[in-house]
Each structure stands twice: as C-alpha cells, then as structure tokens.
Amino acid sequence: MTRIGTTHAARVNFLIGFAIGFGIAGLLAFVNMANLHGTAVPYNSLLIQQMHRYDIGHEHAAGPGDMYSRGKERHITSHKELDEDRGTGGRDINLDSDSHFHHDDNILAKKLEKTVRVLCWIMTSPKNLDTRAVHVRNTWGKRCNKLLFFSSETNTTFPTIGLNVTEGRNHLTAKTIGAFRYVYEHFYDEADWFMKADDDTYVIVENLRYFLSDHNTSQPVYFGHKFKKMVKQGYFSGGAGYVLSRQALKTFVEKGSNTTICKQDGGAEDAEIGKCMSKLGIVAGNSTDMLGRSRFHCFDAETHLFGGYPKWYYNYDADGAKQGQENISDYAVSFHYVRPLKMYSMEFFVYHLRPYGIISQTQSLNFEKGL
Incomplete structure (x- = not known):
C-alpha cells in the first residue's frame, strides 16, 4: 500500500473511532439529562444495546473454535440453540x-x-x-x-x-x-x-x-x-x-x-x-x-x-x-x-475471583422456618 493509501486508511479509522466515541458520549449525556428531569431511563440496557449493535459487525480476530467471538455471542434460551454450541472446542479443562x-x-x-x-x-x-x-x-x-x-x-x-x-x-x-x-x-x-x-x-x-x-x-x-x-x-x-x-x-x-x-x-x-x-x-x-x-x-x-x-x-x-x-x-x-x-x-x-481487601459477611436472607 502506498503512503497516501496508508494515510487515508488511518484517517478513516480515526473518523470511525471518533464517531463511535461521540455517539456513546451522547448516549451518556442523554441518560444523565433524562435522569435530571425525572425521566426513568434504563441506563445499563441502553448502553448494552448500543455496544452490542457495534460488536455484531466487528468480529475480532479469533480462531474457528472461539465460541465467544463478537457477533456470535448471544443469549441462549432454548435447547436447540444450546445444541448448536461448540462445547469446549476439545479443550481439557481442570x-x-x-x-x-x-x-x-x-x-x-x-x-x-x-x-x-x-x-x-x-x-x-x-x-x-x-x-x-x-x-x-x-x-x-x-x-x-x-x-x-x-x-x-x-x-x-x-x-x-x-x-x-x-x-x-x-x-x-x-x-x-x-x-x-x-x-x-x-x-x-x-x-x-x-x-x-x-x-x-x-x-x-x-x-x-x-x-x-x-x-x-x-x-x-x-x-x-x-x-x-x-x-x-x-x-x-x-x-x-x-x-x-x-x-x-x-x-x-x-x-x-x-x-x-x-x-x-x-x-x-x-x-x-x-x-x-x-x-x-x-x-x-x-x-x-x-x-x-x-x-x-x-x-x-x-x-x-x-x-x-x-x-x-x-x-x-x-x-x-x-x-x-x-x-x-x-x-x-x-x-x-x-x-x-x-x-x-x-x-x-x-x-476463585476475590476483590482484595473486601471480606464478605454472611447475610440472613431466608424467611422464618416453615413453608
């Protein structure tokens, strides 16, 4: 690729990244403004939907056995979908x-x-x-x-x-x-x-x-x-x-x-x-x-x-x-x-995973004995 072509590609990548960042920033601003005016906005849901839409069209470089490639990750809500899953890809896990x-x-x-x-x-x-x-x-x-x-x-x-x-x-x-x-x-x-x-x-x-x-x-x-x-x-x-x-x-x-x-x-x-x-x-x-x-x-x-x-x-x-x-x-x-x-x-x-310095205490979350 020529130097001009490389420069042009870099500019395109920069503009795409800028547009995505600007869009997410706008979404955060919208949520904050809506909350200030007393409008209930599902912040997590909106953000996750926006990020998911982006990931669908941008798979990362992954091997054929990577079942968690972007765009392939989905919520499984039936056995049919689970049967299509590739298991552990032959990995021996212990x-x-x-x-x-x-x-x-x-x-x-x-x-x-x-x-x-x-x-x-x-x-x-x-x-x-x-x-x-x-x-x-x-x-x-x-x-x-x-x-x-x-x-x-x-x-x-x-x-x-x-x-x-x-x-x-x-x-x-x-x-x-x-x-x-x-x-x-x-x-x-x-x-x-x-x-x-x-x-x-x-x-x-x-x-x-x-x-x-x-x-x-x-x-x-x-x-x-x-x-x-x-x-x-x-x-x-x-x-x-x-x-x-x-x-x-x-x-x-x-x-x-x-x-x-x-x-x-x-x-x-x-x-x-x-x-x-x-x-x-x-x-x-x-x-x-x-x-x-x-x-x-x-x-x-x-x-x-x-x-x-x-x-x-x-x-x-x-x-x-x-x-x-x-x-x-x-x-x-x-x-x-x-x-x-x-x-x-x-x-x-x-x-296995533990946050350093935080010692969890037991909670009493059961109802009184009985049915």
Whole structure:
C-alpha cells in the first residue's frame, strides 16, 4: 500500500473511532439529562444495546473454535440453540489444578454439607455425555452429597443409570418419574433433599443448602423457579432444577404411579410433574429470598441480568419476568442453558475471583422456618 493509501486508511479509522466515541458520549449525556428531569431511563440496557449493535459487525480476530467471538455471542434460551454450541472446542479443562486455590473459611458450608444432605440427579442422554454431562461432573456436581446421571442407556464408564424409557423430549416425563423412583428405592436414606437438574444447569450447591436449611424435609414440599400456568399453585421449571423434600419424594413415588392421578409420560415434563405434585398435596413452596429476589433461574445469568427473554416467558413467570441484579438473590441457587465453557467461567467467578481487601459477611436472607 502506498503512503497516501496508508494515510487515508488511518484517517478513516480515526473518523470511525471518533464517531463511535461521540455517539456513546451522547448516549451518556442523554441518560444523565433524562435522569435530571425525572425521566426513568434504563441506563445499563441502553448502553448494552448500543455496544452490542457495534460488536455484531466487528468480529475480532479469533480462531474457528472461539465460541465467544463478537457477533456470535448471544443469549441462549432454548435447547436447540444450546445444541448448536461448540462445547469446549476439545479443550481439557481442570480448574482443580489451580496451585493458588483459595483457603477460605468454609466452616459454615461444611457444617451444612453434613446437616443438609443433597442428592443431585442429572437428566442427560447418550449423545450429551461428552458435550454436557461431563462438565456438570467436573464443576458443581462434585459438591452434592450424592451425584447421579440418568439416561436412556446404562454407561458403566461415565457412569449413567439407564432407564427403560425411549430417548427424546416427548418422554421426559417418564424419564423423570423413573429417575425419582430409582432414587427413592436405592438412596432414600442417604439424603435429606433430592434435586433434579438438566445437563445444562449450573447450581451453587452451598446456596441451595443454605436455602433448604430453614425448611422441614418431613413436610411434603418442593422448590424451584415457579411458573403460574396450568397448575393453580404453580409448578417449577425443569431446566432451573427443582428439589424435593424426603416426604415429597416418598409421596410422589408411592402415590404418583397411580395413572388416574398422574400422567406417566408425554406432555411437558415440568408441567406434568407439577400437576401430579398438586394432586398429591405436595406444596409448591416459595423460593425467593427475604428481599423478594429469585434464587432458581430458568435462563443463564446474562439473560436474567439484562433481559432478552422469549415471549412465552412473560406469560409463564410467576414473579413478573423481572430482570436486573436487584432481582437476583445474592445467594442465587441455579441458572439454566449454561454453555460448557461458561460452566467453568462460573466456577472461576464464584469460587476463585476475590476483590482484595473486601471480606464478605454472611447475610440472613431466608424467611422464618416453615413453608
């Protein structure tokens, strides 16, 4: 390129950069002026939208395996979108090898680990073992008192427990009923609470135990992210995960096999389980914290922070489809549609990253004991 051509390109780049900077500055000025005049302007939302529009057309130089290239990053709100994801790109990830792992004061967490025993079982499939389930096993799953994976086929190496159920979304209800029955028959005495989650769910198990610590496992109750349709008391999102008390599990398995009461297969799994629970007298409890903030989430953290919900969600969510950090509990329990790499990002941010000089204190965010 000639010197004249180089100079011209530099001027064009300068003008583009100047225009973008001027536009953002104008946006900030608009927000500030609107706030001064008492007009409520969603500052974060506007800024993020503007930056996102810019990023869509300006991908950075990245390799073909970089799933976080600008313009390709998007909120995932369905399993179809998650299936299009490229996983970890063949990377072998092990955060436990960190030689500077924190030595935090975990006395309270360890105490709850013994007194609030949680069995976690993961709904998966043969094709998802190496792309999804393995990352649950490598991250949050190891903090459960007992971790089980249920599939349509037995895999003695992974391992998974095979159920006599045809694979596919049309049979998730039968798969769920079969998994809970297996748990009840083999592990009922080894846990106090029994959580069902998907292989793209991320759970902060310590926060789950804290939430459950003020509830009675001898009561027929279960908790999760509540939807308000189809069932009078509401029902819980399957993807966000829901957790049953010992009494709820006992009642569900012993009485829920009655086909005149509960549908045994077909339909939307979480809705059918919710209908069954309601008919059996198992209470759909409240899982929000004392400030009314959500703990279980049926989308990933970014979606609940910044919005971008699918249209159906506004009609289903029992708490009004709120967004923003003021609506997410500091002791959040779960997020859904979490990409494999983001599982490890969550591990880093929750269990490794610390701001120097700030010592976090425990908060009392549970309601008084009871339902």
